[in-house]
Amino acid sequence: MLDRIAESLFWIGRYTERAENHARLIDVYYHLREDEQGPDEQVWRRIVGAIGDISAYEEKHAAYGERDVIHFLTLDATQANSLVVCVAQARDNLRKIRDRLPSELWNLLNGFYLWLKSCDTAEVLGDSPHRFYQRIKEGLAAFQGTAVSIALRDDAYSMMESGRHLERSENIVRLLQSVLRYTAETGSSSYAYLMAVLKSVGGYEAFRRLGVEELSMEEVAAFLLAQEQFPRSVHYALASFSDHLKTLRAGASRSGSGLDRIVRTADKARSDLGWLERPDINADSLDAVLQQLLVTNRQLGEAMAKAFFSPGREVTA
Incomplete structure (x- = not known):
């Protein structure tokens, strides 16, 4: 196996798993606010610490609020560990080696990325964050399940x-x-x-x-x-x-x-x-x-x- 192919395959696995993990954590931490005794800011800071980079967040934002944290961890294309960047990295690696994996995997991941890229923070918060992150988990599970089924x-x-x-x-x-x-x-x-x-x-x-x-x-x-x-x-x-x-x-x-x-x-x-x-x-x-x-x-x-x-x-x- 060529080095570049091995590297792409390895990081497809890592990035798709990382994205699913982020979606699970954000969803659960999000709903923990109801059980917290202190202010919301403590919860949002804890979410950033568990998933992202606190120093990177504080360079961009003065305080920990719902909208800023959700955008930073989910849809911020300039944040190396955001959910959308993880999916984009997996997609880019798969695009390079499309001939090594079933075409259904490319179709699934590419379509999922295009949907996620089109989302905005207002849409996430305005509809239902739980449904949004559930859809992310289901999309990534479909990719992994298809790989298990047909690869x-x-x-x-x-x-x-x-x-x-x-x-x-x-x-x-x-x-x-x-x-x-x-x-x-x-x-x-x-x-x-x-x-x-x-x-x-x-x-x-x-x-x-x-x-x-x-x-x-x-x-x-x-x-x-x-x-x-x-x-x-x-x-x-x-x-x-x-x-x-x-x-x-x-x-x-x-x-x-x-x-x-x-x-x-x-x-x-x-x-x-x-x-x-x-x-x-x-x-x-x-x-x-x-x-x-x-x-x-x-x-x-x-x-x-x-x-x-x-x-x-x-x-x-």
Whole structure:
């Protein structure tokens, strides 16, 4: 596989997953305003901190308000991590390699991007933010579901899926870090907030089915980090990332040794999570666990760039 093709496939997976994650978080945080004791500004600042760049936001806006935050995180084409930019980046990468993936995927992503680009902030706020972000989640789910349904299980598919699962792992870690910041600021972890966190990843029902009696920071973290059967847990994401790389290993040539190291790193992180006992995830240890996972995710992304992508090109978004 050519470097440029591998890089495009990897970032299609990462950007589409990142966009869906943003839509989920914005939607849930948006409705948390009703449960907040303090002013709305605290909620909007927390949303920017969880998804975007606080310093970049404050360079453009003097205060944290609904309209400015929604525009910044969703439709601001000058903000590198906004939802519309993530979709645009995925579309641009897919346009470069349209012959490597089913044409239905291009049609879906291109049409979705054109719709999103035509939206404005007044439209989002004037109709229903919930319906708007639900449509975004459904559009991205249609893209991913179509890829799962019809894409040939070849190196191109494995490369795209490896990017998607690595992004998912990092997103969950960052989400849990934002929860820790919230608990540090407020001195407690509210029931409503933790329930919203679970709903943001579609895991509330799955969490309840496990029979966990207490909805606590530690229980939610244990579920999102180490639950092997939940598709959006860090453990599951790292396992899927590793599995897709193993399918690439047989055909690897010059990147074979580098690929082996990436697989070992991912498997070690997954194994470490598998060995964690419930008492190991507590208020004193959780921050260190998350910091190490964040470092591991970054190392995996950089190692992928060295093994597959063109030298001298940007490796992070």
